[in-house]
Amino acid sequence: MLINGQWTQDWSPSDNKDSKGRYIRQLAGFRNWITATGIAGPTGEQGFVAEQGRYHLYAAYNCPWASRALTVLYLKGLEDCISVTFVNPKITDQGWKFEGFPLCEKEPLYGFDFLHQVYTKSDQQYSGRVTVPVLWDKKNQCIVSNESADIIRMFNSAFNEVTGSELDLYPEDLREEIDALNKAVYQNLNNGVYKAGFATTQSAYEEAYHAVFAQLDALESRLSDGRSFLFGERLTETDICAFVTLIRFDEVYHGLFKCNRNLLAQMPYLSAYTRRIYALPKIHQTVKFKHIKHHYYGIKALNPNGVIPLGPEGFAKKE
Numbered sequence: 001m002l003i004n005g006q007w008t009q010d011w012s013p014s015d016n017k018d019s020k021g022r023y024i025r026q027l028a029g030f031r032n033w034i035t036a037t038g039i040a041g042p043t044g045e046q047g048f049v050a051e052q053g054r055y056h057l058y059a060a061y062n063c064p065w066a067s068r069a070l071t072v073l074y075l076k077g078l079e080d081c082i083s084v085t086f087v088n089p090k091i092t093d094q095g096w097k098f099e100g101f102p103l104c105e106k107e108p109l110y111g112f113d114f115l116h117q118v119y120t121k122s123d124q125q126y127s128g129r130v131t132v133p134v135l136w137d138k139k140n141q142c143i144v145s146n147e148s149a150d151i152i153r154m155f156n157s158a159f160n161e162v163t164g165s166e167l168d169l170y171p172e173d174l175r176e177e178i179d180a181l182n183k184a185v186y187q188n189l190n191n192g193v194y195k196a197g198f199a200t201t202q203s204a205y206e207e208a209y210h211a212v213f214a215q216l217d218a219l220e221s222r223l224s225d226g227r228s229f230l231f232g233e234r235l236t237e238t239d240i241c242a243f244v245t246l247i248r249f250d251e252v253y254h255g256l257f258k259c260n261r262n263l264l265a266q267m268p269y270l271s272a273y274t275r276r277i278y279a280l281p282k283i284h285q286t287v288k289f290k291h292i293k294h295h296y297y298g299i300k301a302l303n304p305n306g307v308i309p310l311g312p313e314g315f316a317k318k319e
């Protein structure tokens with residue numbers, strides 16, 4: 001992580017825990033918003049107007065948080081408007097680096113080797129974790145946001161006049177329900193699998209494990225009335241949030257994070273739902289199982305020798 005702008009490597013995700021050994025995720029440090037007119041969003045400074053070509057997304061195919069930002073970028077037709085660079089999925093002693101893995105290119109704006117340089121370019125004294133996704137403003141040369149929950153909302157609404165997109169993943173009439181379900185899905189599933197995987201006590205692991213499967217059971221039952229998506233026939237941001245965890249479930253969370261009561265493949269409605277979203281236009285481009293497996297099974301604290309299991313195949317198709 002960065003401390004006063006200096007990189008320090010003495011840290012592993014399981015170090016971030018409470019007195020009961022529960023994993024705690026740090027809050028994002030940059031919370032500005034791009035808006036259609038440049039007025040400030042719910043948090044942060046004003047001045048980030050939605051413009052063609054002005055912004056850049058640093059993403060990682062392995063990461064569910066970056067993938068939800070990438071997915072909304074594609075669904076909203078923003079690929080010609082916002083450029084994207086993918087970091088190498090194998091995290092190094094200096095955190096995320098550029099190049100050295102298929103589809104991971106050179107850092108295009110400054111020729112940086114590591115993502116922490118993007119953070120200190122924006123704030124020379126930055127202290128905090130260096131995470132993906134990062135939304136960068138090329139004009140003011142600073143980070144707009146490193147919080148994917150905010151990034152998907154701005155992608156959903158800020159650029160409609162630039163792209164002409166009419167897709168609304170956060171429709172007015174469903175906002176309250178979306179917020180409530182997002183919260184449960186985030187706590188119990190998206191972050192819940194991490195809480196199971198990085199727990200350092202038996203009780204913290206068991207608590208997280210039960211929360212993960214209670215949430216999966218609730219979603220399975222919600223989908224059992226035959227609806228296509230969580231809120232019926234309309235795709236919403238909650239579907240994207242759920243999808244990025246579900247698509248990784250059998251390949252990595254079941255084994256490495258010990259969320260192993262059952263495979264997702266054994267839950268008929270949830271697996272059909274995951275396949276339904278996976279089959280939507282452009283979604284395939286956001287899922288790279290090789291990146292996913294190499295990243296997670298490369299986490300030294302959980303898998304010191306880095307051996308990558310061959311199965312289960314789950315949703316993976318041969319790449």
Ligand SMILES: N[C@@H](CCC(=O)N[C@@H](CS)C(=O)NCC(=O)O)C(=O)O
Pocket residue numbers: 026027028062063064065066095129130131132133146147148149
């Ligand atoms: N709140 C952030 C969390 C992002 C996050 O934790 N990303 C992980 C990758 S999956 C990361 O970059 N971890 C590196 C680290 O914490 O050092 C978001 O949702 O945007």
